[in-house]
Amino acid sequence: MASGHFRIFRIFRTGIDGIEAVLADSRHTFARHSHDVYGIGVVERGAQKSASGRGMVEAEAGNTITVNPGEVHDGAPLGDAPRAWRMLYIRQAIVAAAVEDIFDGRPREEFHAPVLEDGRIAGLVSAALAALLDDHAASIAGEERLLLLLSAALREQPPRPEGAAAPAVARARDRLDADPASLVTLEDLAADCGLGRFRLVRDFARVTGLTPHAYLIQRRVELARQLIAAGTPLAEAAITAGFADQSHMTRNFTRRYGYTPGAYLAALA
Numbered sequence: 001m002a003s004g005h006f007r008i009f010r011i012f013r014t015g016i017d018g019i020e021a022v023l024a025d026s027r028h029t030f031a032r033h034s035h036d037v038y039g040i041g042v043v044e045r046g047a048q049k050s051a052s053g054r055g056m057v058e059a060e061a062g063n064t065i066t067v068n069p070g071e072v073h074d075g076a077p078l079g080d081a082p083r084a085w086r087m088l089y090i091r092q093a094i095v096a097a098a099v100e101d102i103f104d105g106r107p108r109e110e111f112h113a114p115v116l117e118d119g120r121i122a123g124l125v126s127a128a129l130a131a132l133l134d135d136h137a138a139s140i141a142g143e144e145r146l147l148l149l150l151s152a153a154l155r156e157q158p159p160r161p162e163g164a165a166a167p168a169v170a171r172a173r174d175r176l177d178a179d180p181a182s183l184v185t186l187e188d189l190a191a192d193c194g195l196g197r198f199r200l201v202r203d204f205a206r207v208t209g210l211t212p213h214a215y216l217i218q219r220r221v222e223l224a225r226q227l228i229a230a231g232t233p234l235a236e237a238a239i240t241a242g243f244a245d246q247s248h249m250t251r252n253f254t255r256r257y258g259y260t261p262g263a264y265l266a267a268l269a
Contacts, residue, residue: 007082014132015142018091021133025084029076038090039067040153042125046083050075052114059115064122066111066153086129095150101196102151111153124149141213143186147198168193169207172200180219181242221256224249229268234261
């Protein structure tokens with residue numbers, strides 16, 4: 001099939017140096033090639049066939065597609081319609097550091113399948129893309145979602161249940177409670193608790209029902225509500241509570257309470 005043109009092709013920097021996002025919509029047929037980075041993404045529309053390290057494979061809308069560094073692959077649409085996809089391209093050093101956390105130092109250097117039909121993993125890809133491309137998201141959100149995605153996509157079997165590290169989680173929660181407005185990274189939080197980043201995310205969610213980032217946003221919303229009740233102007237309350245700006249606060253405040261900060265302020269009058 002002759003190569004076609006790209007209808008959409010965009011490259012974005014993300015909130016983590018060494019990770020790029022690509023959004024594409026095309027009939028283009030790629031020649032065989034390889035990358036020096038990891039790639040993982042989701043087919044959003046249409047379908048394609050491609051060579052891979054596991055032979056010829058096909059992927060359709062909703063499937064996750066992966067490529068390992070040095071893995072020779074190509075890609076062509078199935079049928080005449082274009083296919084659309086979103087990808088994350090991740091430097092090897094970032095994946096190596098994540099693997100050290102996730103698998104406790106045991107080597108796990110490859111995505112085990114070029115096409116995954118697991119809807120849960122596709123959801124993790126979408127969540128990671130959203131967090132990494134959100135200018136208002138704290139770095140902790142992007143790190144969390146990347147770790148959860150890599151944990152799922154690099155495993156050939158589901159993880160076995162393990163006991164939660166309740167004392168370590170309590171230390172992390174105490175730090176977030178003490179100063180929710182402060183800038184904190186997942187690495188800092190994990191170091192304080194004596195855990196790897198992935199284990200902290202996993203165990204924190206098991207104990208509290210929220211990831212560290214979701215818990216932090218909840219505490220910031222609560223702080224903002226207290227500040228507004230005390231008479232602090234909305235824009236100032238947003239910055240004091242740790243939000244990037246008033247719109248960032250409003251979005252999260254409304255998601256939690258069902259009404260805007262302005263409506264809350266008016267109700268207090």
